Amino acid sequence: MLDECLEGLQIRPDGVYVDVTFGGGGHSRAILEKLGEGGHLYSFDQDPDAEANAFGEGSDIKNIESFTFVRSNFRYLKNWMRYHCVNQIDGLLADLGVSSHHLDDPERGFAFRFDAPLDMRMNTRAGKTAADILAQADETEIGKILAIYGELKQARRMASAIVRQRAQKPIATTGDFCDVIKPFINKKAEKKELAQAFQALRIEVNHEMQALEEMLLQATELLAPDGRLVVMTYHSLEDRIVKNVIRSGHVDGHIEQDFYGRIIAPLKAVNNKIITASEEELENNPRSRSAKLRIATRNDNI
Numbered sequence: 001m002l003d004e005c006l007e008g009l010q011i012r013p014d015g016v017y018v019d020v021t022f023g024g025g026g027h028s029r030a031i032l033e034k035l036g037e038g039g040h041l042y043s044f045d046q047d048p049d050a051e052a053n054a055f056g057e058g059s060d061i062k063n064i065e066s067f068t069f070v071r072s073n074f075r076y077l078k079n080w081m082r083y084h085c086v087n088q089i090d091g092l093l094a095d096l097g098v099s100s101h102h103l104d105d106p107e108r109g110f111a112f113r114f115d116a117p118l119d120m121r122m123n124t125r126a127g128k129t130a131a132d133i134l135a136q137a138d139e140t141e142i143g144k145i146l147a148i149y150g151e152l153k154q155a156r157r158m159a160s161a162i163v164r165q166r167a168q169k170p171i172a173t174t175g176d177f178c179d180v181i182k183p184f185i186n187k188k189a190e191k192k193e194l195a196q197a198f199q200a201l202r203i204e205v206n207h208e209m210q211a212l213e214e215m216l217l218q219a220t221e222l223l224a225p226d227g228r229l230v231v232m233t234y235h236s237l238e239d240r241i242v243k244n245v246i247r248s249g250h251v252d253g254h255i256e257q258d259f260y261g262r263i264i265a266p267l268k269a270v271n272n273k274i275i276t277a278s279e280e281e282l283e284n285n286p287r288s289r290s291a292k293l294r295i296a297t298r299n300d301n302i
Contacts, residue, residue: 001232004053004275005093006030008230008295014038014172015090018081022050023099025061031093032067034087040066042084044074046123073123075211078218088224094271096212097234098202110202113174114193120198120205131200134171135268149199149209154184175199194202199235212241213251219250227297229267239292247298270295271288284295 005027009026011017013036019028021048022045031041045051055062070080074094083091085137098110102122106114107129109130118131129224134142139159158181165171178194185193203209229246244253249265256264275295277288 001275001277001281001288002027002030004293005095005230005232008270008293009091009093009227009228011035012039012090016086016088017041018077018089018092018219019043020077020092021045021095022054022069023047023095024050025053027093027095028067029061032061032064035066040068042068042070042081042086042191044070044077044080046071046073048124051125052152064180073211075207075214077215078222081222089219089222089227090224091228091230092219092223094231095239096208096232109174109185110198112137112178112198113242115173118172118177118201120202122206128205130177130205131170133201134162134177138284145204146197146200148200149203150196151236152200154198157184157241158197160245174198182248196202203237204206207238209241212238215246215247216242216251220245223267223298225300227298228270230298231295232291234287234290234292239294242294246294264297268299270297 008033009017011031011034013034015035016039017035018029019031019041022028022043022228025043028041028043035041036135051071052067053059057066061067068271072080081087096136096240102108102110106116107119109116109119118129118134119156120130129135131144139162142162143156143159146152146158152158161180171177171180181194181197182190188294216229216231221301231242233242241251244251246251246267246269247265248263251266258264269296275293276289277285281288
């Protein structure tokens with residue numbers, strides 16, 4: 001949904017923009033093409049592979065003066081903008097979720113179709129792996145991870161099986177993890193539920209929900225008048241947080257009203273109806289089937 005994202009940003013040639021999910025660099029390159037004199041793009045990514053995409057051999061953007069790559073989690077957005085002496089931004093784009101690159105690389109451990117080390121870290125330089133979490137977290141904690149982030153009905157039974165199994169042998173690979181939880185998965189929906197279990201672990205490993213909450217609140221503070229927030233989500237947990245922040249300014253959706261009963265919120269939705277992928281897009285990119293695009297701007301009426 002590249003065109004929809006660019007349209008949502010309403011890019012000004014001399015504007016300052018942030019792409020908090022550089023990944024393969026497609027969105028960043030498209031934004032840079034629309035920038036002119038005085039314009040600048042800051043792109044965030046903590047993944048070494050993304051950094052290689054930006055600065056590797058043959059990169060067409062590494063020497064562009066209007067481009068700055070920030071090797072960091074986007075939860076530190078405000079700190080890095082302050083470091084670069086940026087007080088306001090004209091737009092921010094976030095394409096959330098795991099990329100096809102991660103899913104297609106067996107060594108990263110994001111996909112159940114490969115038997116590989118159970119890693120799942122976006123930043124391979126630091127932090128606990130998925131295997132570490134399954135080895136160290138207690139049964140209650142594992143159950144909550146699978147239930148809340150994976151929305152799995154058999155989460156408690158899976159957690160109990162994981163704790164029993166790790167007492168006999170470490171759960172070190174994606175295959176080990178699948179073997180433990182498969183007895184509690186509906187055979188008619190095996191791929192879907194395995195994906196949900198892997199999603200749950202990935203979210204926990206990378207602290208994705210907490211990082212998203214922090215980034216959105218910081219983005220709200222940084223947006224210039226008429227600035228645009230454009231966020232693409234891929235599952236209900238992300239989308240709920242984005243919707244709540246746009247609607248109320250709070251991640252929990254808590255509504256505050258003024259004396260006249262008007263909602264006090266720093267943002268206002270540009271699209272009241274969620275934007276989804278076109279049929280043409282779905283033919284070329286089936287992953288977009290679950291994508292939801294929300295666009296907001298500063299609410300200067302509060």
